[in-house]
Amino acid sequence: MNIHEYQAKAILRDYGCPVSDGRAVLKAENAKTAAGELDGPLWVVKAQIHAGGRGKGSFKEADAGEKGGVRLAKSVEEAAEEAKKMLGRTLVTHQTGPAGKQVNRIYIEDGSDIERELYLALLVDRQTSAVSIVCSTEGGMDIEEVAASTPEKILSFSIEPATGYQPFHGRRVAFALGMEGPQVKQMVQLLDKLYRAFTEKDMEMLEINPLIVMPDGNLKVLDAKVGFDGNALYRHNDIIALRDETEEDPKELAASKYDLNYIALDGEIGCMVNGAGLAMATMDIIKLYGAEPANFLDVGGGATKEKVTEAFKIITSDKNVKGILVNIFGGIMRCDVIAEGVVAAVKEVGLEVPLVVRLEGTNVEKGKEIINTSGLNVIAADNLSDGAEKIVKAVKG
Ligand code: ADP
Numbered sequence: 001m002n003i004h005e006y007q008a009k010a011i012l013r014d015y016g017c018p019v020s021d022g023r024a025v026l027k028a029e030n031a032k033t034a035a036g037e038l039d040g041p042l043w044v045v046k047a048q049i050h051a052g053g054r055g056k057g058s059f060k061e062a063d064a065g066e067k068g069g070v071r072l073a074k075s076v077e078e079a080a081e082e083a084k085k086m087l088g089r090t091l092v093t094h095q096t097g098p099a100g101k102q103v104n105r106i107y108i109e110d111g112s113d114i115e116r117e118l119y120l121a122l123l124v125d126r127q128t129s130a131v132s133i134v135c136s137t138e139g140g141m142d143i144e145e146v147a148a149s150t151p152e153k154i155l156s157f158s159i160e161p162a163t164g165y166q167p168f169h170g171r172r173v174a175f176a177l178g179m180e181g182p183q184v185k186q187m188v189q190l191l192d193k194l195y196r197a198f199t200e201k202d203m204e205m206l207e208i209n210p211l212i213v214m215p216d217g218n219l220k221v222l223d224a225k226v227g228f229d230g231n232a233l234y235r236h237n238d239i240i241a242l243r244d245e246t247e248e249d250p251k252e253l254a255a256s257k258y259d260l261n262y263i264a265l266d267g268e269i270g271c272m273v274n275g276a277g278l279a280m281a282t283m284d285i286i287k288l289y290g291a292e293p294a295n296f297l298d299v300g301g302g303a304t305k306e307k308v309t310e311a312f313k314i315i316t317s318d319k320n321v322k323g324i325l326v327n328i329f330g331g332i333m334r335c336d337v338i339a340e341g342v343v344a345a346v347k348e349v350g351l352e353v354p355l356v357v358r359l360e361g362t363n364v365e366k367g368k369e370i371i372n373t374s375g376l377n378v379i380a381a382d383n384l385s386d387g388a389e390k391i392v393k394a395v396k397g
């Protein structure tokens with residue numbers, strides 16, 4: 001689960017990390033009051049979306065102005081004006097894709113003087129089974145370019161889980177970032193706080209880009225992007241409360257409410273499968289026959305009729321779906337339950353695209369009978385490749 005920059009900064013502030021004073025704004029009419037509560041003389045007005053690259057992004061609507069999603073203002077009035085221009089408009093960045101994201105929240109914060117922009121991130125590194133610190137002297141808005149053309153400028157340090165963070169980790173990072181004197185001590189302390197926030201809140205990623213060095217030599221967290229481990233959210237009600245559902249794919253949101261493993265993709269064939277491995281194989285074989293899957297969907301082993309119905313509804317609500325392949329190998333999951341769910345869902349939402357059903361395993365005869373006597377226009381398939389071939393043919397002709 002991801003959160004907004006201003007929410008991430010609030011968490012880091014609680015851990016004692018240096019961040020600017022700022023105010024989140026949801027309605028344009030509150031922007032002026034919010035900006036007025038800050039000291040100035042420089043205000044930074046920042047679009048809050050769950051995507052990076054805002055500074056270099058651009059808005060779809062002409063009335064949002066030429067500038068990107070991070071704007072400087074020299075007065076309270078100007079800050080309020082910029083906030084008004086961005087709210088409700090669509091920001092396109094290299095991370096949002098061409099469709100962009102609607103800006104529903106703005107963060108207005110104190111402007112900082114910047115001497116150097118550094119890159120600092122903590123992440124769970126699956127290769128080493130440890131938390132890694134990634135850093136670079138070349139922070140700021142061109143980090144992707146740095147990673148592509150001069151990857152040697154990005155350094156990584158692993159933290160041994162048994163010892164946790166130790167001051168020497170911090171010193172290593174500080175030296176790698178070219179720090180000296182009291183700055184090294186600041187870095188050691190900052191990383192201690194970041195590591196505590198990271199582990200205590202079960203973060204998956206904490207990216208600070210840029211971490212700045214100010215003219216007085218002090219460090220400040222100027223941007224923060226945080227993702228949490230979804231499997232650990234049950235023990236963080238404070239984090240769950242930060243969820244912004246408008247940032248999430250409505251289909252994935254509905255799926256999470258029914259505990260379905262669903263991920264939206266760009267293709268045209270909707271898939272309903274039981275078991276993650278079979279779901280992966282089904283996506284592969286759809287590609288093999290020349291089409292693209294519209295989603296990954298694992299209904300799981302113990303799915304009920306209601307869950308299957310909901311899964312089917314989610315698939316059919318995707319306008320890109322031109323055909324559906326149900327591929328079930330019934331083990332714990334019974335074929336008749338799947339069949340009942342499919343029939344119930346079709347009766348409720350209708351069926352406007354071809355549907356291929358392949359059932360195998362527990363109660364397969366009962367399942368097939370339910371489908372065959374339902375009066376639905378279903379194409380039956382005997383095995384995985386037969387199913388894939390049939391649905392691709394039905395869609396592509
Ligand atoms: P994004 O990474 O989405 O482009 P950032 O928050 O990193 O957004 O902002 C982009 C750039 O804007 C930063 O690299 C920094 O140069 C500048 N910036 C951001 N916040 C401030 C601030 N509070 N004061 C001064 N400059 C800022």
Ligand code: MG
Nearest residue numbers: 140209210223
């Ligand atoms: Mg940034």
